[in-house]
Amino acid sequence: MPASLTRRATLGLLAMPAVVVAQPAWPTRSVRIIISFPPGGSSDFVARVVAPQLSEMFGQQFVVDNRPGAGGMLAAEALKREAPDGHTFLLSNNAPFTIAPTMFPRITYDAMRDFSHVAYLGSTYGGFVVHPNVGARSVAELIAKAKAAPGRLNYGSSGVGSIGHITGANFGLMAGIDIVHVPYRGAGALRIDLSSGVVGLAFEGIVTSLPAIAAGSLVGLAVASDTRLPPAPAIPTFREAGFDIEVKNWHGLSAPANLPPAISARLQAGLAEICRRQTTIDQFASIGNFYDPMSGEAFARFVGDQIAIWRPMIIAADAVER
Template identity: 40%
Template sequence: MRRWIGGLALWMAWMAGAQAQAWPDKPVRVVVPFPASGATDLVARVVAQRVSQDLGQQFVVDNKPGAGGTIGAAEAAKAPADGYTLLLTTSSTHAISPHLMPRLAYDPRKDFTPVAHVADAPSVLLVTPSLPAKSVAELIAYAKAHPNELNYATSGNGTIVHLNAAAFSAQAGVQMTHVPYKGTALAIPDLAAGQTHVLFDSLPTGMPHVRSGKLRALAVTSERRTTLAPELPTMAESGLPGFSSVTWFGVYLPAGAPPALVERVNKAFNKAIQAPEVAESLAKLGVEPAKPTTPARFDAMVKDDSDRWAKVIRDLKITLQ
């Protein structure tokens, strides 16, 4: 009996390896849990097109938006772990929403297999030109001298824009008033007019207004200076050590995916993000390709990101209300 069980285990391992080597032999669905034409959708299409080209098989983006990405993530979690349904998502569904929405229909760690870190999108700290502050240090000094007189705009409660501003205020020891909008694009005219004063926005949305002179950029939120705006210092360089925040984009399989399949999908996406034309296309979106890494390192990065946002959300009592 033991020999039979051992033989069956070896046969199953061989079959899993053989199936992984054959992957993909039919079209692959890439679930994007956000709307078409949004940043995640565009990143997915750029990278999926290159993976399709490399592997000679279609990778079809399937948008499943709603509830901050959690509807699409929940659907992908229930798919077979055979490599023909992937989830390309962001920190929103796996590092932020779990701490804001306790009744999620999925567990970000138990219901998925991490595969590949694809790209990162840093934010930029913008201020209205009517403020005298021309650096982060000057902004902090001004805010401390004028407590509760400055407003910070966001794209809504619990968004990465809100979390960045709340984390900045807490670390800098300043008091500002939160003014939520239904998107940063709606906040920018008020910021330019001086009705609000501070905004953490995405690079592609914010920088055109900086270059036109309507807004002033003080720093980027990434750990290192970004090639997309190399003239801007990081928040850490600007006097807030350890401040680092990016929206990461990554690929997951449903839980239970065979290790050989995970490795093959990881290699496919790592190869794609190293293509020069992919980097060029992502740069136009304000996104940088990630450095190729292993599933384990991607998983560790996501855990660190999740733990950090959990602390910010808990300590600052941030809710979706």
């Protein structure tokens, strides 16, 4: 090779951007995904769908760690304390990031400033189900029964500050009825008592209730989507019953603030691929989790928008802690 070409090749190598050789090694050990609710709910389900696929994709174990309590705040606080090195994430959802910032004024974190919201993983739609012993086959019948016996009907939720809690409080306010909130430690415990009639009502994801509805152990009164859902075409929307209620229980993956962009980009790309797989689509469909592609930047904006959307509902329901 002529000397002039050799010199030019050497200079070209020296001029290559440092980023080419400075990509961080990740992950270097097992990765923890914190869940803000006990096993049995939609957040736990979504995490357990993606975790083994992430383990296979990235060559390190992605381990699910359930940390329930305080409306998801315990899990968010635990995440905030972790180093932003890509080895601890939270399966984020409405409770700690949409509802808690308004519901709990003494919250110890900022839902936007203290976290990196990495990837959107879909949303389930809420619904309204009752035990057959309640004796209501429609929203109108339920309201009539509640007005005839104020304070006698109970609705369960997966915990204080959960989406079922706030939806129930808003429905009661809008319908002008007195129904009593009974918080549980997660959706699994709630479903057991709901199916046995210990509590009469719940504002939970409708698709997960379809087997019980088909068996006659629950009655589906409404879905909280803008149109009827394909898996449940016989169940009307709240809007058909005269109530402007649309509820998305969203799921995502969030990290401590200042997660390195290279790690965020790799994880976003990996999760986007996983969510396109037919096996994942089928698993998500079993709980009514509907996924649409969303960039990391769009997901962060989405979280901020959800806070603004839910704030007036929480205030109207008089659910702000004093």
